[in-house]
Amino acid sequence: MNKSILTSIEAQSMQFLDDLNEEQQKAVLATEGPTMILAGAGSGKTRVLTYKIAYLIQQGVDSFNILALTFTNKASREMKSRISSLLDNSESLNLWMGTFHSIFARILRFEAQKIGYPSNFTIYDTDDSKSLIKTIVKELNLDDKIYKPGLILNRISSAKNNLISAKEYADNINIQSDDLQSKKPLLGEIYKRYELRCFKASAMDFDDLLFKTNILLRDHPEVLFKYQDKFKYILVDEFQDTNFSQYLILKKLSARFENICVVGDDAQSIYAFRGANIQNILNFKNDFPDVKTFKLERNYRSTKNIVNAANSVIAKNKDQFKKDIWTDNEEGSKIEVFKAFTDNEEGLIVANHIFSAKQNHQLNNKDFAILYRTNAQSRSIEEALRRKNIPYRIYGGMSFYQRKEIKDLLAYYKLTVNPNDEEALKRIINYPTRGIGKTSLEKITLKASESRSSLWDVINEPSSFQLKISSAVLKKIEEFVTMIKSFNAQLSSVNAYKLGEHIAKSTGILKDLYADKSPEGLSRYENIHELLNGLNEFSENYPDQSLSEFISEISLLTDADNEDKNNQDSVSLMTIHASKGLEFSFTYLVGLEEGLFPSQLSLNSRTELEEERRLFYVALTRGEKNVCLTHSETRYRWGSLISCEPSRFISEIDKNLIHFNYSGNFYQKGSSFKSDRESYVKSDQINPNTKSILPKQKLVRLQKYVKNDTFKGDDLADLKVGAIVEHQRFGQGEILELEGQDSNQKATIMFENIGQKQLLLRFAKLKIIS
DNA sequence: GTATTATCTAAGTCT
DNA sequence: TAGATAATAC
Numbered sequence: 001m002n003k004s005i006l007t008s009i010e011a012q013s014m015q016f017l018d019d020l021n022e023e024q025q026k027a028v029l030a031t032e033g034p035t036m037i038l039a040g041a042g043s044g045k046t047r048v049l050t051y052k053i054a055y056l057i058q059q060g061v062d063s064f065n066i067l068a069l070t071f072t073n074k075a076s077r078e079m080k081s082r083i084s085s086l087l088d089n090s091e092s093l094n095l096w097m098g099t100f101h102s103i104f105a106r107i108l109r110f111e112a113q114k115i116g117y118p119s120n121f122t123i124y125d126t127d128d129s130k131s132l133i134k135t136i137v138k139e140l141n142l143d144d145k146i147y148k149p150g151l152i153l154n155r156i157s158s159a160k161n162n163l164i165s166a167k168e169y170a171d172n173i174n175i176q177s178d179d180l181q182s183k184k185p186l187l188g189e190i191y192k193r194y195e196l197r198c199f200k201a202s203a204m205d206f207d208d209l210l211f212k213t214n215i216l217l218r219d220h221p222e223v224l225f226k227y228q229d230k231f232k233y234i235l236v237d238e239f240q241d242t243n244f245s246q247y248l249i250l251k252k253l254s255a256r257f258e259n260i261c262v263v264g265d266d267a268q269s270i271y272a273f274r275g276a277n278i279q280n281i282l283n284f285k286n287d288f289p290d291v292k293t294f295k296l297e298r299n300y301r302s303t304k305n306i307v308n309a310a311n312s313v314i315a316k317n318k319d320q321f322k323k324d325i326w327t328d329n330e331e332g333s334k335i336e337v338f339k340a341f342t343d344n345e346e347g348l349i350v351a352n353h354i355f356s357a358k359q360n361h362q363l364n365n366k367d368f369a370i371l372y373r374t375n376a377q378s379r380s381i382e383e384a385l386r387r388k389n390i391p392y393r394i395y396g397g398m399s400f401y402q403r404k405e406i407k408d409l410l411a412y413y414k415l416t417v418n419p420n421d422e423e424a425l426k427r428i429i430n431y432p433t434r435g436i437g438k439t440s441l442e443k444i445t446l447k448a449s450e451s452r453s454s455l456w457d458v459i460n461e462p463s464s465f466q467l468k469i470s471s472a473v474l475k476k477i478e479e480f481v482t483m484i485k486s487f488n489a490q491l492s493s494v495n496a497y498k499l500g501e502h503i504a505k506s507t508g509i510l511k512d513l514y515a516d517k518s519p520e521g522l523s524r525y526e527n528i529h530e531l532l533n534g535l536n537e538f539s540e541n542y543p544d545q546s547l548s549e550f551i552s553e554i555s556l557l558t559d560a561d562n563e564d565k566n567n568q569d570s571v572s573l574m575t576i577h578a579s580k581g582l583e584f585s586f587t588y589l590v591g592l593e594e595g596l597f598p599s600q601l602s603l604n605s606r607t608e609l610e611e612e613r614r615l616f617y618v619a620l621t622r623g624e625k626n627v628c629l630t631h632s633e634t635r636y637r638w639g640s641l642i643s644c645e646p647s648r649f650i651s652e653i654d655k656n657l658i659h660f661n662y663s664g665n666f667y668q669k670g671s672s673f674k675s676d677r678e679s680y681v682k683s684d685q686i687n688p689n690t691k692s693i694l695p696k697q698k699l700v701r702l703q704k705y706v707k708n709d710t711f712k713g714d715d716l717a718d719l720k721v722g723a724i725v726e727h728q729r730f731g732q733g734e735i736l737e738l739e740g741q742d743s744n745q746k747a748t749i750m751f752e753n754i755g756q757k758q759l760l761l762r763f764a765k766l767k768i769i770s
Numbered sequence: 771g772t773a774t775t776a777t778c779t780a781a782g783t784c785t
Numbered sequence: 786t787a788g789a790t791a792a793t794a795c
Contacts, residue, residue, distance in 0.1 A: 101785055126785085206785045274784060376781055379786095396784085430771095437771045473771095558785070577783045599782060615783080638780070639786040 016051055016058075016086065020044075027294040028052045030261075031059065031233070034254075034288035036281070037263040040325040041310070041621035042301025042583065045263045049237055050079050052261065053095070054086040056233055063094040067231040067253070071238040071581060073098055073561045096231065100246050101206060102556045104213040107227070108204070109552065114220050115212055117202060120548055122414050123555040124198065124205045127402070128423040129153050136193045139449065146183060147190070156191050160207035161243045161275035163214055166192040200454050201422040210245040217252050228256040238580070239264030239284075243275030251287060258288065266321050267314050270577060270615045272607070278319070297325050301583050301624055303332025305657050309627070310620040312654035317610045333626055334659040337650060340632040343377075343591075347384030349630060350588050354571060355388050357586055357626070365391055369572040369584035371619050373597040377590060378573050385571065395574035401554060405513060405524040406531055410551070412503050416487040417548045419456040426455070432508045435476050440469055483507070496547045497539035501532055576619045587623035589616075592631040593644035616649045724769040725749065732769065 017025045024044060027037050028051050039045035049068070057063050070076040076097045083092040096103060105123065112119040124132070130149040133156075137147045159169050169175055170188030179187045198204065204212060217224045234254050236242065239262035242250070254260035262284060269278050285291055299307050307327045314320065338353075340346035354368050370381055370392075378394055385392045400406060408431055411424040419425075430436045447465045448458045458465050459477050469477070483506070490499050504510045513525040538550050572584065591597055598612035620627060631646045650658075719725075723735045733749040 099785075123785095209785085271784075273782080374782055433772070435771065439771080556785070575783065601782065611783095636786075 016055060020048070020051060021298065023294055023296055023298075024048050024051075027296070028055050030292050030294070031056055031061075032259060034258050034284075034291040035261045035294065036239075036284055036291050037261065037294045037296060038281075038321065038323065039263055039265055039296040040299060040323055041265065041268060041618070042299040042307075042327075043296035043325070044300055045265075045296060046075070046079065046237070046581070048296070049235055049261075049263055050082045051086070053079070053092075053235065054083045057083070057087060057091050061233060063091040064096075065230060065232040066095050066097075066235070067103070067233070068095060068097040068235045069100055069103065069237065069250075070097060071099065071241070072558045073102060073556075074558070075237070075581065099556065099558070100242070100249075101209050104249070105209050105552065105556060108209065108212055108216065111216055111220075111223055114223060115216050116199070117204070117212075118418070120418050121202045121204055122418045122421045122424070123209070123552065124203045124423060125402075125555065126153070126206075127407070128203070129194075129205045131423055131426075132197055133190065133194060135445075136190055136197065140186060140189065140193075142186060147186070152184075152187065152190055155187060156194060157205075157207050158275055159191065160211040161245045163211065163245055163248065166195040197422065200420065200452070202418050202420045203423070207245070210243075210249065213249055214245060214252075217249065224252060225256075227253055232257050232259060234260045236260070236262045237264075238268075240266050240269035240278055240281065241271040241276040242280055243271075243277055244280075245275070247277070247280045247283065260288070267317075267323070267614055268580065268618050268621075270580065270611060270618055272611050281321075295323065297323060299325050299327040299621075300329070302327060302621060303329050303625060305332045305334055306620060306623050306627055309335050309653045309657040310617050312657070313613065313620065313649065313652050314617045316652055317613055318606070319610055334657055335620075335653060336626075336628045337658060337660045337662075338628065338630045339646070339662050340630060341634060343380040343632050343635045344383065346590055346630050346632045347380040347382075348387075350381060350590060350628070351384040351388040351390060353588070353628060354385075354390060354586070363585060365569045365571045367585035368588070369574070369579065369582070369586070369622065370588045370590060371574060371576045371579050371622065372590050373576060373599060373615075374591075375575060377596075381573060381590065391568055391570040392573055393568070393570045395572060396578045400527070400530070401557070403524075403527055405509075405527055409504055409509055409528060409531060410554075412487070412507060412509070413500065413547055413551050415484055416491060416499075416503065417551055419460075419484060419488065420454045422455050428507075429459075429480060432512045434480065436473060436480065440473050440477075443467060443469055491546050491548060495539055495543070496545060496550050497532070497536045499547050500535045500550070504528060504532060576615050579622050580618060583622055583624055585624045586626045586628070587619070588628045588630065589619050590630045591635075592629050592647040592650055593635070594647055595644065596635070597647055597649070613649065613652075719768065 017028070020028060021044075024047070027035065027048050031052070037045065037048060039048070053066060053068060056066060068076070068079070070079065076099070080092040080095065080097060083095075084090060098106075108115075108117070109119045109121070112121060130153055133149040133152050134144065137144050137149070137152075164172070164175075166188070169191050176185070176188065179185055198208070217227070231253055234250065236250060241264075250260065250262075264281065266278050266281055269276060272278075302310075304327055307325055307329075311325055338346075338349050340349055350370060354365075357363060357368075358365070372378065372381070375396060382392065382394070401410070408428060411421075411427040414421050414424040415428065426441065429441060444455055444458050444467065447453075447467055448455045451458075451465060453465075458467065459481055462469070462474060462477065467474075487499065487503055490502075494502075510525075510528060513521060513528060516522075516524070534554075535547075535550060538545070538553070542549070572582075576589075595603075597616070598609055602608035602612045629650060631650070632644060634641050634643050636642075719735065721735050721737060725733060725735060736750050
C-alpha cells in the first residue's frame with residue numbers, strides 16, 4: 001500500500017477528531033459493533049453522529065451501506081450538508097438518511113407487492129384515519145359519543161406500535177376485558193374493519209409504515225437478508241423516542257453485522273404517549289450484551305445557571321440513569337419569572353421583554369423562541385407580537401398541509417395516483433359541487449361495503465353493481481370518473497407541475513376560490529398557489545419524478561421540515577415537543593400553570609408526571625443565555641375565564657438560580673407586582689402600521705351585514721311593509737320589513753301561527769291579501 | 771341537492 | 786372561542 005496516501009488519510013482523520021473532546025472522539029472511533037451514546041442536552045450528539053458518519057465514509061465504508069435515522073427530515077438535510085463539507089465531496093447524497101417513517105415508506109413502496117399492496121399506496125394522515133373510523137362506527141350503528149374516533153385511533157395506534165394485529169387484538173382475552181370495562185367491546189371489530197378498509201383503499205396510516213415493515217421483514221427472509229446486507233452500518237438519533245415497533249426493525253436489520261450505534265438521552269424522552277419506550281435503552285443492553293457505552297456529559301450550549309437549574313428539576317424524577325451534566329460556560333443570569341394577570345398580558349410581557357432584550361443585547365429576532373405546552377396558547381402571544389411589530393413564525397399548529405383547501409387539492413392528486421383512496425374520493429366527489437350529494441354517496445358506500453369493493457370500483461362500473469341512482473346523477477358520476485381517469489393517464493407522461501396545475505384549473509378549484517373575495521377566500525387562493533409553487537419547485541429539482549412521488553414526499557413532512565421560504569429574521573413560536581434538538585439564545589416558556597403544564601391529564605400517574613417534567617427539562621435546556629418563565633393568574637379556556645395556580649415546576653428549580661420579577665411572597669397574590677405590570681403595559685404602544693387585530697371572522701360578518709342592509713323600500717310586485725300576505729305552508733302574515741333588491745329581495749314576515757320568518761321573494765310564493 | 775343558520779362540543783404533545 | 790354537525794328553507 002502506498003504510504004503517502006495512508007498518511008494523508010490519517011492526517012485528515014486527525015483533523016476531524018481535533019474538533020471533538022476526548023469522549024466524543026472515543027464514540028466516533030468506535031465504529032464496529034454495537035455502541036450506545038448517552039448524550040446529555042447540548043453535549044454535541046448531532047456533532048458526534050455527523051462526524052461518525054463522515055469518519056466511516058472516510059475509512060472506506062460505502063455511503064450506500066449506511067443507514068442513519070434522524071428525528072426530522074430537516075435534521076437529515078442539515079447533517080448531510082455538514083458531512084459533505086467535512087469530506088469535501090458529495091458522498092453524503094448516497095446515504096440512506098431520514099426519519100423512520102420516510103425511510104421505511106421508501107422501502108415499503110419498493111417491496112409493496114410482497115405484502116399485497118400496490119407500490120402507489122397512499123398514506124392516511126390522522127384526519128383520514130379518524131374519518132374512516134367515524135364511518136365504520138356509523139356503519140356498525142354504534143354511539144359515536146362512546147366510540148370517539150380519536151380515542152379509537154389512539155388505541156389502534158398503540159396496538160400497532162406494539163405489533164398487535166387486528167386479529168390478535170380481537171382474540172386477546174386481556175384486551176377484550178379491558179375494552180369491555182371501558183364499555184367499548186367492539187373495538188376489536190372496528191380495528192379489523194379499519195384494517196380491511198385501509199387495505200381496500202390501498203392506504204397505510206402512519207403506524208402502518210412501521211408495522212408493515214415489521215411484517216415484511218418477518219415474513220420475507222430474503223427481503224430481510226437483502227437489507228441486512230445493504231445496511232452494514234446503522235445509526236439512530238434520539239433513540240429514547242423510538243417505540244417497540246421501531247426498535248424491532250432496528251434489531252432485525254442490525255442482526256447480521258451488529259454495527260449499530262444509538263444516540264439518546266433518557267432525560268429527554270417526551271414521546272411516551274405515542275409509544276416511545278425508555279425501556280428500549282435497557283433492552284438494548286440485553287439484546288447486545290457487548291455494547292460499548294459512552295457518556296457525553298459536558299454541555300456546550302447553556303450557561304451554568306441554566307444547566308444547574310435543569311439538573312435541579314430533573315433530579316426530582318425517580319426513573320432515570322445517573323448522569324452528571326456540567327458546563328464550563330459562564331455563569332450567566334438567573335432564570336427569570338414573570339407573573340401576568342391574563343393570558344393576553346402574558347403575551348405583552350414576553351413581547352416587551354423581547355423588544356428591550358433585542359436592543360440591550362444587540363440580538364436578532366431569530367435568537368428568540370417562545371415555547372408552550374399546547375398549540376392553543378400561541379394566539380395571545382401572536383397578538384402581542386403583532387402589536388409590537390415583532391416578526392414571528394409559528395412551527396406546528398394548523399400546518400399548511402392540514403388546511404381545507406390544500407387537503408382538497410391534494411385529495412385530487414391522491415385520487416389520481418390511487419383511485420382506491422376512499423378518504424380522498426369522499427372528500428372531493430362533490431367538491432366543487434357537481435350534484436353528487438349525500439344520498440348518492442350513501443348509496444355508493446352501501447354498495448361498496450356490500451360487495452367488499454372500493455368506492456371507485458362502484459362508480460367506475462355502476463351498472464354491474466345495480467346502483468339505483470337517477471340517470472342525471474349517474475351521468476355526473478360518469479363525468480367525474482372520466483375526469484379522474486384522464487388525470488391518471490397523464491401521470492407518467494406529463495410533468496408533475498403541469499399535471500398538478502391542470503388539475504387545479506380543470507376541476508374548478510382555482511375558479512371556486514378565486515370567486516371568493518372574502519379575506520379568508522383570498523388567503524385560500526394564495527395557499528393553493530403556494531402549493532403549486534412548491535410543486536413547481538419539486539418538478540424543477542426532480543424533473544423525472546411524477547405527481548405520485550410528490551404526494552408521498554409531502555405526506556411525511558414534519559412541520560419542522562418546512563424551510564422558511566423568505567428566510568426572514570423572526571421569533572420562533574412552537575410547542576416544547578417541536579423544540580427538541582433546537583437551541584435559542586433567549587428562550588421564553590409561557591403558561592407555567594398547574595393543569596396546563598403539567599397538563600391536567602398527566603396528574604393521574606407518576607410516569608406521566610415524570611414525562612411532563614422531562615418535557616420541562618427539554619424546554620429549559622433549549623436556552624443558551626437566558627430563560628424566562630411566565631405564568632398567568634387567569635386564562636381563557638373554552639371561551640370562559642379560569643383562574644390558575646403557578647406550576648409546581650417553577651418551585652422545583654433550585655432557589656438560588658431563579659429570580660422572581662415580582663416582589664413579595666411568590667404564592668401571595670396581588671402584591672406590589674402591580675407597578676411592574678403597569679410599566680410593562682404602559683410601554684406597549686400600538687403601532688399604527690399594524691393591521692387590525694380584529695379576528696377575520698368578525699370582519700366577514702361585518703361585511704355581510706353591510707351588504708344586506710341596503711334598504712330600498714318597496715319595489716316590484718307592489719309589495720309594501722304592512723301588507724298582509726298568505727304563504728302555502730305558513731298561512732297568513734304581515735310584512736314587517738323588506739330588504740335587498742330584484743331577485744335578492746327578502747321580506748321579514750310575522751306569521752300568525754308560526755312567528756317571524758325571513759323569506760326570499762324569489763322563492764316564496766306569496767298571495768297578496770291586502 | 772344546496773346554502774344558510776343554529777346548536778353542540780371540544781383543545782395534549784406528533785409521524 | 787371556533788370548527789363541526791344538525792336543522793331548516795328553498
